[in-house]
Amino acid sequence: GQNIDQPTEMTATEGAIVQINCTYQTSGFNGLFWYQQHAGEAPTFLSYNVLDGLEEKGRFSSFLSRSKGYSYLLLKELQMKDSASYLCAVRDSNYQLIWGAGTKLIIKP
Amino acid sequence: IAGITQAPTSQILAAGRRMTLRCTQDMRHNAMYWYRQDLGLGLRLIHYSNTAGTTGKGEVPDGYSVSRANTDDFPLTLASAVPSQTSVYFCASSDGTSGAGSDTQYFGPGTRLTVL
Numbered sequence: 001g002q003n004i005d006q007p008t009e010m011t012a013t014e015g016a017i018v019q020i021n022c023t024y025q026t027s028g029f030n031g032l033f034w035y036q037q038h039a040g041e042a043p044t045f046l047s048y049n050v051l052d053g054l055e056e057k058g059r060f061s062s063f064l065s066r067s068k069g070y071s072y073l074l075l076k077e078l079q080m081k082d083s084a085s086y087l088c089a090v091r092d093s094n095y096q097l098i099w100g101a102g103t104k105l106i107i108k109p
Numbered sequence: 110i111a112g113i114t115q116a117p118t119s120q121i122l123a124a125g126r127r128m129t130l131r132c133t134q135d136m137r138h139n140a141m142y143w144y145r146q147d148l149g150l151g152l153r154l155i156h157y158s159n160t161a162g163t164t165g166k167g168e169v170p171d172g173y174s175v176s177r178a179n180t181d182d183f184p185l186t187l188a189s190a191v192p193s194q195t196s197v198y199f200c201a202s203s204d205g206t207s208g209a210g211s212d213t214q215y216f217g218p219g220t221r222l223t224v225l
Binding site: 031033048050089096097098099100101102 | 149150151152153154157167199211213214215216217218219
């Protein structure tokens with residue numbers, strides 16, 4: 001079967017750096033997405049990786065290793081507003097997104 | 110409007126009743142999707158439509174139906190609601206040009222449905 005694994009919950013301190021990992025086993029690979037979802041709101045797009053390596057976008061970076069079935073989302077200079085769930089999703093061979101259950105990130109002052 | 114709208118925002122429904130969740134986008138996206146989100150689980154695809162006039166089944170289609178009469182609207186119907194359909198429902202859309210870039214999905218605000 002297809003599987004996306006990410007930690008259920010993480011805690012970090014305001015101003016610090018946090019890395020959220022995602023491992024996947026899917027039938028085919030056509031890109032990996034990270035979304036942010038604040039409580040009670042819709043998921044919003046953060047990043048997309050299709051080739052190995054690091055994609056940087058401001059305070060957020062996302063890394064992909066296709067050979068290892070692994071990605072991480074790196075958040076720098078954490079702010080209280082970064083408290084949210086972070087969803088990892090992989091596009092499979094049927095061109096459908098397979099979603100992880102999400103990582104709830106708690107930021108403490 | 111800009112983006113995707115969903116209606117209603119929330120609904121409490123008696124089991125056995127019929128319910129249609131509405132979804133409208135104004136981005137002229139070809140593809141549209143319906144997901145359900147349950148605590149502890151990832152988003153699960155219910156139905157999708159790659160273009161107006163076509164629909165397909167996702168991971169959890171049983172008990173749900175969709176139609177795509179035009180580009181903008183993609184309603185989801187529960188013919189006879191059951192308590193296990195209590196969930197948050199998200200509609201999403203994307204440009205739908207597979208193989209051309211990320212084809213990022215953009216989400217509506219969601220409908221919180223409770224079936225008693």
